[in-house]
Amino acid sequence: MEKMDKTNLICFCNAVTAGDIWEAIDTKNLKSTGEVMGATYAAGLCGSCLDKVDSVTKDYLARRKSH
Numbered sequence: 678m679e680k681m682d683k684t685n686l687i688c689f690c691n692a693v694t695a696g697d698i699w700e701a702i703d704t705k706n707l708k709s710t711g712e713v714m715g716a717t718y719a720a721g722l723c724g725s726c727l728d729k730v731d732s733v734t735k736d737y738l739a740r741r742k743s744h
């Protein structure tokens with residue numbers, strides 16, 4: 678996966694950036710894409726960003742686990 682910038686817009690409908698997802702994971706100790714969706718409203722409208730939300734979430738969780 679290419680390097681994500683925190684300003685990278687992941688969900689257009691709800692204006693959720695990669696940074697918003699990372700921050701939600703860190704501050705709320707989220708463990709799954711479903712929890713990220715609930716906390717940030719990402720993928721809550723048209724749903725077309727679901728794959729991106731899922732990969733940003735899983736990528737970040739995997740990175741956190743490795744250190």
Ligand code: FES
Nearest residue numbers: 688689690723724
């Ligand atoms: S782009 Fe995320 S719900 Fe539409």
